[in-house]
Amino acid sequence: MIRSxxxxxxxxxxxxxCSSTSGSTEATGATVAPMTETMTSYALAMTxxxxxxxxxxxxxxxxxxxxxxxxxxxxxxxxxxTLLRRGELRASQSGYDVMGAIEDFExxxxxxxxxxxxxxxxxxxxxxxxxxxxxxxxxxxxxTTRQQKFDILMQLxxxxxxxxxxxxxxxxxxxxxxxxMYQIGYLCEGDELTGRSYxxxxxxxxxxxxxxxxxxx
Numbered sequence: 001m002i003r004s005x006x007x008x009x010x011x012x013x014x015x016x017x018c019s020s021t022s023g024s025t026e027a028t029g030a031t032v033a034p035m036t037e038t039m040t041s042y043a044l045a046m047t048x049x050x051x052x053x054x055x056x057x058x059x060x061x062x063x064x065x066x067x068x069x070x071x072x073x074x075x076x077x078x079x080x081x082t083l084l085r086r087g088e089l090r091a092s093q094s095g096y097d098v099m100g101a102i103e104d105f106e107x108x109x110x111x112x113x114x115x116x117x118x119x120x121x122x123x124x125x126x127x128x129x130x131x132x133x134x135x136x137x138x139x140x141x142x143x144t145t146r147q148q149k150f151d152i153l154m155q156l157x158x159x160x161x162x163x164x165x166x167x168x169x170x171x172x173x174x175x176x177x178x179x180x181m182y183q184i185g186y187l188c189e190g191d192e193l194t195g196r197s198y199x200x201x202x203x204x205x206x207x208x209x210x211x212x213x214x215x216x217x
Contacts, residue, residue: 041071042078049085056203058094059183062086080108080117084124090157091128096180097157098135101128132156147171159186163212175200178210188213 045068052061065086069079087104090097105125108117138144139152146169153162154177163186166173173181178200181187187198187210198210 042068042074046081046085053089056094056179057183058089058092059096059180062089062095062097063183065089076112077115077117080112080115080121083108083112084117084121087121087124087128091124091131093155094176094180096154096159096177096184098128098132098155099157102132151177154180159184170196172198179203182208182210186213187211 045064049061049064049068052058052064065082068074069082069086074082083104087101087108089095090104091101095101102125105121105128108115108121109125112118112121135152135156139149139156144152146165150162150165150169150171150173153159153165154173159181165171178187178198179202182189182200187200189208189210193211193213195211200208200210202208
């Protein structure tokens with residue numbers, strides 16, 4: 001679930017900065033080559049992503065990169081950079097989607113091998129595959145607890161399997177996982193929702209009482 005308010009706010013700040021720079025240039029009479037619309041959009045999007053990540057909103061940052069990757073005006077280099085950044089975030093501890101990261105890196109290696117990002121994607125792909133293999137090994141061990149299995153499934157990006165296990169075993173995810181599930185869109189906040197409530201605190205200190213968005217959950 002894209003947190004449009006955060007994205008809009010970050011974009012507005014970036015646009016304000018561009019406007020301020022333009023006004024200063026006119027006052028001094030300096031000549032600055034204008035950026036193309038595509039580059040401006042790309043730069044603003046990447047700036048937004050970094051701001052979201054720094055604020056602890058990794059899933060929202062991933063959503064923004066997914067939006068950006070669908071822009072037909074992106075150059076091949078920009079698309080490769082977008083996929084690399086999304087893959088890096090997905091593979092991170094707060095990304096909860098190692099399998100998705102592998103797909104991003106594979107797309108660069110297989111279809112964007114003429115870009116400068118290719119040399120970064122190759123080792124990133126090997127690392128992500130190694131992480132997935134390690135997680136799968138632990139997942140399949142008989143001594144692995146249900147809570148550990150839930151955590152591993154979430155990290156792999158097998159969210160539906162993780163949620164099924166969570167509900168069946170009445171598990172309580174840690175705060176970081178709950179916030180990720182909220183940002184992705186599995187958990188919502190609202191008096192009209194039923195079912196078990198999960199208390200969670202966002203990185204900015206905002207408290208939530210969350211329940212599954214699907215009434216059937």
